[in-house]
Amino acid sequence: MENSMRRSSRGARRSVTAVAVSAVLALTATACGDDGSGSSGDKGAEGSGKGRITFWDNNGGVRTDIWKEIIADFEKANPDIDVKYVPIAATEYQSKVDTSIQADGLPDVGGVGAAMLAGFAAQNALEPLDDRLAKSSLDGKLNEDMLKSMKAAGGGDGTLYSVPTSANNGVLYYRTDLFEAAGLDAPTTWDKFYEAADKLTDKDENAFGYTIRGGAGSIAQALDAMYGQSGITSFWDSGNEKTTVDDPKNVAALEKYTSLFKKVTPAADLNNDFTKMVAQWDSGTIGMLNHNLGSYQDHVKALGAGKFRGIPQPSGPGGKRVQVSNPVDGLGVFKSSGNKDAAWKFIEFATEKAQNSRFNESAGQVPSNTDAAKDAWVSKAEPTKLAAEALSDGSTTIVQLPYYLPDWNTISKTDNEPAFQKVLTGSLSEKEFLDTLAGQLNEAQKEWNEQKG
Numbered sequence: 001m002e003n004s005m006r007r008s009s010r011g012a013r014r015s016v017t018a019v020a021v022s023a024v025l026a027l028t029a030t031a032c033g034d035d036g037s038g039s040s041g042d043k044g045a046e047g048s049g050k051g052r053i054t055f056w057d058n059n060g061g062v063r064t065d066i067w068k069e070i071i072a073d074f075e076k077a078n079p080d081i082d083v084k085y086v087p088i089a090a091t092e093y094q095s096k097v098d099t100s101i102q103a104d105g106l107p108d109v110g111g112v113g114a115a116m117l118a119g120f121a122a123q124n125a126l127e128p129l130d131d132r133l134a135k136s137s138l139d140g141k142l143n144e145d146m147l148k149s150m151k152a153a154g155g156g157d158g159t160l161y162s163v164p165t166s167a168n169n170g171v172l173y174y175r176t177d178l179f180e181a182a183g184l185d186a187p188t189t190w191d192k193f194y195e196a197a198d199k200l201t202d203k204d205e206n207a208f209g210y211t212i213r214g215g216a217g218s219i220a221q222a223l224d225a226m227y228g229q230s231g232i233t234s235f236w237d238s239g240n241e242k243t244t245v246d247d248p249k250n251v252a253a254l255e256k257y258t259s260l261f262k263k264v265t266p267a268a269d270l271n272n273d274f275t276k277m278v279a280q281w282d283s284g285t286i287g288m289l290n291h292n293l294g295s296y297q298d299h300v301k302a303l304g305a306g307k308f309r310g311i312p313q314p315s316g317p318g319g320k321r322v323q324v325s326n327p328v329d330g331l332g333v334f335k336s337s338g339n340k341d342a343a344w345k346f347i348e349f350a351t352e353k354a355q356n357s358r359f360n361e362s363a364g365q366v367p368s369n370t371d372a373a374k375d376a377w378v379s380k381a382e383p384t385k386l387a388a389e390a391l392s393d394g395s396t397t398i399v400q401l402p403y404y405l406p407d408w409n410t411i412s413k414t415d416n417e418p419a420f421q422k423v424l425t426g427s428l429s430e431k432e433f434l435d436t437l438a439g440q441l442n443e444a445q446k447e448w449n450e451q452k453g
Helices: 002-026 064-077 093-103 114-122 130-134 144-153 176-182 190-199 218-230 248-258 267-271 274-283 293-303 340-351 353-363 376-380 382-392 408-415 417-425 430-452
Strands: 051-057 081-087 109-111 163-167 170-175 208-211 286-292 308-311 321-324 329-333 396-399
Touching: 051 064, 051 093, 051 340, 064 081, 064 340, 064 353, 081 340, 093 114, 109 340, 114 144, 114 329, 114 408, 144 163, 163 340, 163 353, 170 176, 170 293, 170 382, 176 190, 176 308, 190 208, 190 286, 208 274, 218 248, 218 286, 218 321, 218 408, 218 417, 248 417, 248 430, 267 274, 267 417, 274 286, 274 293, 286 293, 293 308, 293 353, 293 382, 308 382, 329 340, 340 353, 376 382, 382 396, 408 417, 408 430, 417 430
Parallel strands: 051 081, 051 109, 208 286, 321 396
Antiparallel strands: 109 329, 163 329, 170 286, 170 308
8 A cells, every 4th residue: 555655646746747847838928028027938038138027035034134135236236127026935935936837927037956956947947047157257157066966956968957056064053162061072973962962951951952853854854864874875776776765774873863852852843944943042052953054144143153163964983974965056047037138147146256255155155156165254154164174075975865856855845744743753663754755766766767768
Protein backbone atom coordinates (compact mmCIF):
# COMPACT_ATOMS: atom_id res chain seq x y z
CA MET A 1 0.00 0.00 0.00
CA GLU A 2 2.85 2.37 0.83
CA ASN A 3 4.30 2.01 -2.69
CA SER A 4 0.91 2.58 -4.32
CA MET A 5 0.42 5.70 -2.22
CA ARG A 6 3.80 6.97 -3.40
CA ARG A 7 2.86 6.36 -7.02
CA SER A 8 -0.45 8.14 -6.50
CA SER A 9 1.28 11.11 -4.90
CA ARG A 10 3.83 11.34 -7.70
CA GLY A 11 1.13 10.94 -10.33
CA ALA A 12 -0.86 13.73 -8.77
CA ARG A 13 2.17 16.01 -8.86
CA ARG A 14 2.85 15.16 -12.49
CA SER A 15 -0.78 15.95 -13.31
CA VAL A 16 -0.57 19.29 -11.55
CA THR A 17 2.60 20.13 -13.44
CA ALA A 18 1.06 19.10 -16.75
CA VAL A 19 -2.00 21.24 -16.09
CA ALA A 20 0.20 24.16 -15.14
CA VAL A 21 2.32 23.84 -18.27
CA SER A 22 -0.78 23.45 -20.46
CA ALA A 23 -2.33 26.50 -18.87
CA VAL A 24 0.76 28.57 -19.52
CA LEU A 25 1.08 27.40 -23.11
CA ALA A 26 -2.61 27.99 -23.80
CA LEU A 27 -2.56 31.62 -22.72
CA THR A 28 -2.98 34.12 -25.50
CA ALA A 29 -1.11 37.39 -25.71
CA THR A 30 -3.02 40.40 -24.48
CA ALA A 31 -2.28 44.04 -24.98
CA CYS A 32 -1.21 45.19 -21.52
CA GLY A 33 1.36 47.80 -22.51
CA ASP A 34 4.11 48.41 -19.98
CA ASP A 35 2.09 48.43 -16.79
CA GLY A 36 3.95 45.45 -15.35
CA SER A 37 0.82 43.40 -14.90
CA GLY A 38 2.51 40.35 -16.35
CA SER A 39 -0.47 39.40 -18.50
CA SER A 40 1.22 39.22 -21.89
CA GLY A 41 0.80 35.51 -22.54
CA ASP A 42 3.55 32.97 -22.19
CA LYS A 43 5.95 34.79 -24.51
CA GLY A 44 5.49 38.28 -23.07
CA ALA A 45 7.18 41.23 -24.75
CA GLU A 46 10.37 43.24 -24.58
CA GLY A 47 8.39 46.41 -23.95
CA SER A 48 9.72 49.93 -24.17
CA GLY A 49 12.06 49.66 -21.21
CA LYS A 50 9.94 52.30 -19.49
CA GLY A 51 6.83 52.39 -17.32
CA ARG A 52 5.94 50.15 -14.40
CA ILE A 53 7.36 46.75 -13.53
CA THR A 54 6.32 44.54 -10.65
CA PHE A 55 8.93 42.88 -8.44
CA TRP A 56 8.12 39.98 -6.12
CA ASP A 57 10.53 39.61 -3.21
CA ASN A 58 10.88 35.92 -2.30
CA ASN A 59 11.89 36.74 1.29
CA GLY A 60 9.48 39.55 2.02
CA GLY A 61 9.60 41.13 5.45
CA VAL A 62 13.10 39.87 6.18
CA ARG A 63 14.64 41.78 3.25
CA THR A 64 11.99 44.46 2.71
CA ASP A 65 14.00 47.41 4.05
CA ILE A 66 17.10 46.78 1.94
CA TRP A 67 15.05 46.13 -1.20
CA LYS A 68 13.18 49.39 -0.73
CA GLU A 69 16.51 51.21 -0.55
CA ILE A 70 17.78 49.54 -3.72
CA ILE A 71 14.51 50.21 -5.55
CA ALA A 72 14.60 53.89 -4.55
CA ASP A 73 18.11 54.22 -5.98
CA PHE A 74 17.12 52.33 -9.12
CA GLU A 75 14.19 54.69 -9.72
CA LYS A 76 16.48 57.69 -9.27
CA ALA A 77 18.89 56.26 -11.84
CA ASN A 78 15.99 55.26 -14.11
CA PRO A 79 13.31 57.95 -13.67
CA ASP A 80 11.21 56.51 -16.50
CA ILE A 81 10.78 53.17 -14.68
CA ASP A 82 8.54 52.66 -11.66
CA VAL A 83 8.95 49.50 -9.56
CA LYS A 84 5.98 48.05 -7.70
CA TYR A 85 7.44 46.12 -4.79
CA VAL A 86 5.50 43.10 -3.48
CA PRO A 87 6.95 41.37 -0.40
CA ILE A 88 6.05 37.67 -0.12
CA ALA A 89 7.09 35.49 2.81
CA ALA A 90 9.63 32.81 1.93
CA THR A 91 7.28 30.11 3.20
CA GLU A 92 4.52 31.24 0.81
CA TYR A 93 6.51 32.12 -2.28
CA GLN A 94 6.49 28.84 -4.19
CA SER A 95 2.75 28.32 -3.88
CA LYS A 96 2.13 31.95 -4.84
CA VAL A 97 4.19 31.60 -8.03
CA ASP A 98 2.75 28.18 -8.92
CA THR A 99 -0.80 29.50 -8.57
CA SER A 100 0.02 32.63 -10.56
CA ILE A 101 1.56 30.62 -13.40
CA GLN A 102 -1.78 28.97 -13.98
CA ALA A 103 -3.74 32.21 -13.51
CA ASP A 104 -1.46 34.32 -15.74
CA GLY A 105 -0.74 36.65 -12.85
CA LEU A 106 3.02 36.63 -12.63
CA PRO A 107 5.14 39.74 -12.05
CA ASP A 108 7.85 41.00 -14.39
CA VAL A 109 10.75 40.10 -12.15
CA GLY A 110 11.12 38.15 -8.94
CA GLY A 111 13.34 36.23 -6.59
CA VAL A 112 14.18 32.81 -8.02
CA GLY A 113 16.42 30.72 -5.78
CA ALA A 114 18.00 27.45 -6.87
CA ALA A 115 15.68 25.34 -4.73
CA MET A 116 12.57 26.50 -6.63
CA LEU A 117 14.15 27.06 -10.01
CA ALA A 118 13.56 23.66 -11.61
CA GLY A 119 9.86 23.67 -10.80
CA PHE A 120 9.30 27.10 -12.29
CA ALA A 121 11.42 26.33 -15.37
CA ALA A 122 9.55 23.06 -15.97
CA GLN A 123 6.34 25.09 -16.23
CA ASN A 124 7.90 27.34 -18.88
CA ALA A 125 7.53 30.35 -16.60
CA LEU A 126 11.03 31.83 -16.82
CA GLU A 127 12.87 33.79 -19.48
CA PRO A 128 16.31 32.40 -20.54
CA LEU A 129 18.93 34.98 -19.57
CA ASP A 130 22.15 33.73 -21.18
CA ASP A 131 22.07 36.15 -24.12
CA ARG A 132 21.16 39.11 -21.93
CA LEU A 133 23.99 38.37 -19.53
CA ALA A 134 26.50 37.96 -22.37
CA LYS A 135 25.66 41.49 -23.58
CA SER A 136 25.61 42.98 -20.09
CA SER A 137 28.19 44.78 -17.99
CA LEU A 138 27.68 41.91 -15.53
CA ASP A 139 29.33 39.46 -17.93
CA GLY A 140 32.50 38.17 -16.31
CA LYS A 141 31.62 39.83 -13.00
CA LEU A 142 29.57 37.03 -11.41
CA ASN A 143 30.89 34.14 -9.36
CA GLU A 144 31.33 31.18 -11.70
CA ASP A 145 30.38 28.56 -9.09
CA MET A 146 27.12 30.37 -8.38
CA LEU A 147 26.37 30.59 -12.10
CA LYS A 148 27.06 26.86 -12.46
CA SER A 149 24.73 26.12 -9.54
CA MET A 150 21.94 28.13 -11.12
CA LYS A 151 22.41 26.49 -14.52
CA ALA A 152 22.44 23.01 -12.97
CA ALA A 153 19.32 23.75 -10.93
CA GLY A 154 17.45 25.00 -13.97
CA GLY A 155 16.79 21.55 -15.34
CA GLY A 156 20.08 20.22 -16.64
CA ASP A 157 20.23 21.78 -20.11
CA GLY A 158 22.66 24.48 -19.00
CA THR A 159 20.26 27.39 -19.48
CA LEU A 160 20.51 30.33 -17.09
CA TYR A 161 17.08 31.30 -15.78
CA SER A 162 18.13 33.24 -12.70
CA VAL A 163 21.01 35.65 -12.12
CA PRO A 164 22.67 34.76 -8.80
CA THR A 165 22.68 37.44 -6.12
CA SER A 166 23.90 35.59 -3.04
CA ALA A 167 25.35 32.40 -1.65
CA ASN A 168 24.31 31.16 1.75
CA ASN A 169 25.82 28.62 4.08
CA GLY A 170 24.73 26.69 7.13
CA VAL A 171 25.97 28.15 10.41
CA LEU A 172 25.91 26.97 14.02
CA TYR A 173 25.30 30.02 16.17
CA TYR A 174 26.12 29.68 19.85
CA ARG A 175 25.94 31.95 22.90
CA THR A 176 29.54 32.54 23.94
CA ASP A 177 28.43 34.04 27.27
CA LEU A 178 26.43 30.93 28.20
CA PHE A 179 29.20 28.61 27.05
CA GLU A 180 31.83 30.45 29.09
CA ALA A 181 29.65 30.46 32.20
CA ALA A 182 29.16 26.70 31.88
CA GLY A 183 32.84 26.02 31.16
CA LEU A 184 32.07 24.53 27.75
CA ASP A 185 34.27 24.38 24.66
CA ALA A 186 33.00 25.80 21.38
CA PRO A 187 30.70 23.24 19.66
CA THR A 188 33.12 22.50 16.85
CA THR A 189 32.39 18.74 16.86
CA TRP A 190 29.12 16.82 17.09
CA ASP A 191 30.20 15.33 20.42
CA LYS A 192 30.74 18.81 21.86
CA PHE A 193 27.43 19.93 20.34
CA TYR A 194 25.45 17.22 22.14
CA GLU A 195 27.37 17.77 25.38
CA ALA A 196 26.57 21.49 25.32
CA ALA A 197 22.91 20.93 24.40
CA ASP A 198 22.49 18.79 27.51
CA LYS A 199 24.54 20.88 29.94
CA LEU A 200 22.93 24.22 29.02
CA THR A 201 19.39 22.92 29.58
CA ASP A 202 17.58 23.85 32.79
CA LYS A 203 13.86 23.66 32.17
CA ASP A 204 13.02 25.10 35.58
CA GLU A 205 14.85 28.26 34.52
CA ASN A 206 13.41 28.13 30.98
CA ALA A 207 16.92 27.59 29.64
CA PHE A 208 17.53 25.23 26.75
CA GLY A 209 20.64 23.99 25.02
CA TYR A 210 19.28 24.06 21.47
CA THR A 211 16.37 25.11 19.30
CA ILE A 212 15.33 22.59 16.63
CA ARG A 213 13.41 23.54 13.50
CA GLY A 214 10.09 21.72 13.39
CA GLY A 215 8.07 24.04 11.16
CA ALA A 216 8.61 25.23 7.59
CA GLY A 217 12.11 24.50 6.31
CA SER A 218 12.69 21.63 8.73
CA ILE A 219 13.81 19.04 6.18
CA ALA A 220 16.95 20.83 5.00
CA GLN A 221 18.10 21.33 8.58
CA ALA A 222 17.44 17.69 9.41
CA LEU A 223 19.37 16.55 6.33
CA ASP A 224 22.28 18.75 7.35
CA ALA A 225 22.38 17.14 10.80
CA MET A 226 22.08 13.65 9.31
CA TYR A 227 24.85 13.87 6.74
CA GLY A 228 27.03 15.89 9.09
CA GLN A 229 26.99 13.07 11.64
CA SER A 230 26.98 10.08 9.29
CA GLY A 231 29.82 11.38 7.14
CA ILE A 232 28.11 10.15 3.96
CA THR A 233 29.33 12.42 1.17
CA SER A 234 26.89 11.83 -1.69
CA PHE A 235 23.12 12.19 -1.96
CA TRP A 236 22.96 9.34 -4.52
CA ASP A 237 24.59 5.94 -4.76
CA SER A 238 27.34 5.23 -7.28
CA GLY A 239 24.78 4.52 -10.00
CA ASN A 240 23.09 7.86 -9.41
CA GLU A 241 19.75 6.07 -9.04
CA LYS A 242 19.12 5.49 -5.32
CA THR A 243 19.32 8.12 -2.62
CA THR A 244 21.40 7.67 0.51
CA VAL A 245 18.94 9.43 2.83
CA ASP A 246 17.71 6.08 4.19
CA ASP A 247 21.18 4.65 4.74
CA PRO A 248 21.34 3.05 8.23
CA LYS A 249 23.98 5.60 9.28
CA ASN A 250 21.63 8.44 8.37
CA VAL A 251 18.74 6.76 10.18
CA ALA A 252 20.87 6.50 13.35
CA ALA A 253 21.98 10.12 12.97
CA LEU A 254 18.39 11.35 12.63
CA GLU A 255 17.32 9.31 15.67
CA LYS A 256 19.99 11.00 17.78
CA TYR A 257 19.11 14.45 16.44
CA THR A 258 15.32 14.22 16.88
CA SER A 259 15.77 12.88 20.41
CA LEU A 260 16.74 16.45 21.33
CA PHE A 261 13.16 17.67 20.90
CA LYS A 262 11.59 18.72 24.24
CA LYS A 263 14.53 17.13 26.06
CA VAL A 264 16.85 20.08 25.45
CA THR A 265 14.64 22.27 23.23
CA PRO A 266 11.49 24.36 23.76
CA ALA A 267 8.21 22.58 22.96
CA ALA A 268 7.31 25.51 20.67
CA ASP A 269 9.98 24.30 18.26
CA LEU A 270 7.47 21.84 16.80
CA ASN A 271 5.86 24.62 14.75
CA ASN A 272 8.73 27.07 14.44
CA ASP A 273 9.91 28.25 11.03
CA PHE A 274 13.14 30.20 10.78
CA THR A 275 11.67 33.58 11.71
CA LYS A 276 10.11 32.27 14.94
CA MET A 277 13.16 30.17 15.72
CA VAL A 278 15.55 33.11 15.24
CA ALA A 279 13.36 35.47 17.27
CA GLN A 280 13.14 32.90 20.05
CA TRP A 281 16.91 32.48 20.15
CA ASP A 282 17.57 36.21 20.07
CA SER A 283 15.24 36.95 22.98
CA GLY A 284 15.78 33.91 25.22
CA THR A 285 18.43 31.85 26.94
CA ILE A 286 18.98 29.13 24.38
CA GLY A 287 22.51 27.92 23.82
CA MET A 288 22.62 27.02 20.12
CA LEU A 289 20.80 27.65 16.88
CA ASN A 290 21.31 26.18 13.41
CA HIS A 291 20.42 28.61 10.66
CA ASN A 292 22.46 30.28 7.94
CA LEU A 293 24.37 33.46 7.26
CA GLY A 294 21.15 35.33 6.60
CA SER A 295 20.27 35.83 10.27
CA TYR A 296 23.66 37.16 11.39
CA GLN A 297 22.61 40.80 11.46
CA ASP A 298 19.49 39.92 13.44
CA HIS A 299 21.67 38.39 16.15
CA VAL A 300 24.01 41.37 16.19
CA LYS A 301 21.08 43.74 16.70
CA ALA A 302 19.46 41.59 19.39
CA LEU A 303 22.45 40.32 21.35
CA GLY A 304 25.47 42.41 20.39
CA ALA A 305 28.50 40.93 18.68
CA GLY A 306 30.15 39.94 21.97
CA LYS A 307 27.55 37.42 23.15
CA PHE A 308 27.55 34.96 20.28
CA ARG A 309 29.55 33.45 17.44
CA GLY A 310 28.58 31.85 14.16
CA ILE A 311 30.81 28.96 13.11
CA PRO A 312 30.70 26.29 10.38
CA GLN A 313 28.71 23.16 11.10
CA PRO A 314 30.32 20.71 13.57
CA SER A 315 32.82 18.21 12.25
CA GLY A 316 32.52 14.48 12.72
CA PRO A 317 35.08 11.78 13.58
CA GLY A 318 38.56 12.56 12.30
CA GLY A 319 37.74 16.24 11.85
CA LYS A 320 35.74 15.59 8.69
CA ARG A 321 33.01 18.15 8.08
CA VAL A 322 30.12 17.21 5.81
CA GLN A 323 27.19 19.50 5.12
CA VAL A 324 24.38 19.71 2.60
CA SER A 325 24.36 22.43 -0.01
CA ASN A 326 22.56 25.66 0.62
CA PRO A 327 20.78 27.04 -2.44
CA VAL A 328 22.05 30.09 -4.28
CA ASP A 329 19.50 32.90 -4.44
CA GLY A 330 18.88 35.03 -7.50
CA LEU A 331 16.60 37.14 -9.67
CA GLY A 332 14.70 36.02 -12.74
CA VAL A 333 12.54 37.55 -15.45
CA PHE A 334 9.17 35.88 -15.87
CA LYS A 335 8.40 34.93 -19.45
CA SER A 336 4.93 36.50 -19.36
CA SER A 337 6.33 39.96 -18.58
CA GLY A 338 5.22 42.68 -20.93
CA ASN A 339 8.33 44.73 -20.15
CA LYS A 340 11.31 42.39 -20.09
CA ASP A 341 13.73 45.14 -21.03
CA ALA A 342 12.93 47.15 -17.90
CA ALA A 343 12.90 43.99 -15.78
CA TRP A 344 16.40 43.12 -16.98
CA LYS A 345 17.60 46.66 -16.23
CA PHE A 346 16.43 46.15 -12.65
CA ILE A 347 18.35 42.88 -12.35
CA GLU A 348 21.49 44.48 -13.78
CA PHE A 349 21.25 47.36 -11.32
CA ALA A 350 20.60 45.14 -8.30
CA THR A 351 23.53 42.86 -9.12
CA GLU A 352 26.17 45.44 -9.92
CA LYS A 353 28.97 45.91 -7.36
CA ALA A 354 27.59 48.62 -5.07
CA GLN A 355 24.04 47.28 -4.81
CA ASN A 356 25.06 43.63 -4.55
CA SER A 357 27.50 44.52 -1.78
CA ARG A 358 25.00 46.52 0.27
CA PHE A 359 22.30 43.84 -0.16
CA ASN A 360 24.57 41.03 1.01
CA GLU A 361 26.05 43.04 3.85
CA SER A 362 22.49 43.53 5.09
CA ALA A 363 21.62 39.87 4.51
CA GLY A 364 24.94 38.57 5.86
CA GLN A 365 25.51 36.47 2.77
CA VAL A 366 28.28 36.03 0.21
CA PRO A 367 27.95 38.40 -2.79
CA SER A 368 27.68 36.97 -6.28
CA ASN A 369 29.40 39.98 -7.83
CA THR A 370 33.12 39.21 -7.61
CA ASP A 371 34.05 42.85 -7.08
CA ALA A 372 31.49 43.15 -4.27
CA ALA A 373 32.95 40.03 -2.64
CA LYS A 374 36.23 41.91 -2.18
CA ASP A 375 34.65 44.61 0.00
CA ALA A 376 35.99 44.94 3.54
CA TRP A 377 32.78 43.97 5.33
CA VAL A 378 33.02 40.40 4.00
CA SER A 379 36.14 39.66 6.04
CA LYS A 380 34.87 41.61 9.07
CA ALA A 381 31.66 39.55 9.42
CA GLU A 382 33.11 36.47 11.14
CA PRO A 383 30.44 33.91 10.12
CA THR A 384 30.77 34.94 6.48
CA LYS A 385 34.55 34.82 6.66
CA LEU A 386 34.62 31.41 8.40
CA ALA A 387 32.04 29.99 5.99
CA ALA A 388 34.07 31.12 2.99
CA GLU A 389 37.23 29.59 4.47
CA ALA A 390 35.51 26.29 5.30
CA LEU A 391 34.26 25.99 1.75
CA SER A 392 37.64 26.73 0.20
CA ASP A 393 40.26 25.17 2.51
CA GLY A 394 39.41 21.53 1.80
CA SER A 395 37.97 20.83 5.27
CA THR A 396 34.36 20.57 4.13
CA THR A 397 32.58 18.17 1.79
CA ILE A 398 29.29 19.38 0.35
CA VAL A 399 26.46 16.92 -0.29
CA GLN A 400 24.68 18.42 -3.28
CA LEU A 401 20.91 18.35 -2.88
CA PRO A 402 18.94 17.60 -6.08
CA TYR A 403 17.53 21.05 -6.74
CA TYR A 404 17.32 20.08 -10.41
CA LEU A 405 14.39 17.75 -9.73
CA PRO A 406 11.15 19.60 -10.54
CA ASP A 407 9.52 17.83 -7.58
CA TRP A 408 12.33 18.55 -5.11
CA ASN A 409 10.63 21.44 -3.33
CA THR A 410 7.29 19.61 -3.16
CA ILE A 411 8.90 16.45 -1.79
CA SER A 412 11.12 18.27 0.70
CA LYS A 413 8.41 20.63 1.91
CA THR A 414 4.74 19.86 1.21
CA ASP A 415 5.05 16.08 1.35
CA ASN A 416 7.41 15.67 4.28
CA GLU A 417 7.44 18.65 6.64
CA PRO A 418 4.20 17.44 8.31
CA ALA A 419 5.70 13.94 8.49
CA PHE A 420 8.82 15.29 10.22
CA GLN A 421 6.62 16.82 12.91
CA LYS A 422 5.19 13.33 13.50
CA VAL A 423 8.74 12.09 13.98
CA LEU A 424 9.36 14.76 16.60
CA THR A 425 6.18 13.87 18.49
CA GLY A 426 6.95 10.16 18.31
CA SER A 427 4.01 9.07 16.14
CA LEU A 428 6.28 8.13 13.21
CA SER A 429 9.67 6.45 13.42
CA GLU A 430 12.75 7.97 11.88
CA LYS A 431 13.21 4.88 9.70
CA GLU A 432 9.64 5.02 8.38
CA PHE A 433 10.06 8.72 7.65
CA LEU A 434 13.31 8.26 5.73
CA ASP A 435 12.07 5.17 3.86
CA THR A 436 9.09 7.16 2.56
CA LEU A 437 11.27 10.15 1.66
CA ALA A 438 13.74 7.86 -0.15
CA GLY A 439 10.95 6.21 -2.15
CA GLN A 440 9.68 9.56 -3.38
CA LEU A 441 13.16 10.77 -4.26
CA ASN A 442 14.10 7.57 -6.08
CA GLU A 443 10.97 7.76 -8.20
CA ALA A 444 11.61 11.41 -9.02
CA GLN A 445 15.22 10.62 -9.93
CA LYS A 446 14.14 7.69 -12.11
CA GLU A 447 11.75 9.93 -14.01
CA TRP A 448 14.47 12.55 -14.37
CA ASN A 449 16.99 10.03 -15.69
CA GLU A 450 14.44 8.70 -18.22
CA GLN A 451 13.72 12.22 -19.49
CA LYS A 452 17.43 12.92 -19.88
CA GLY A 453 17.93 9.64 -21.74
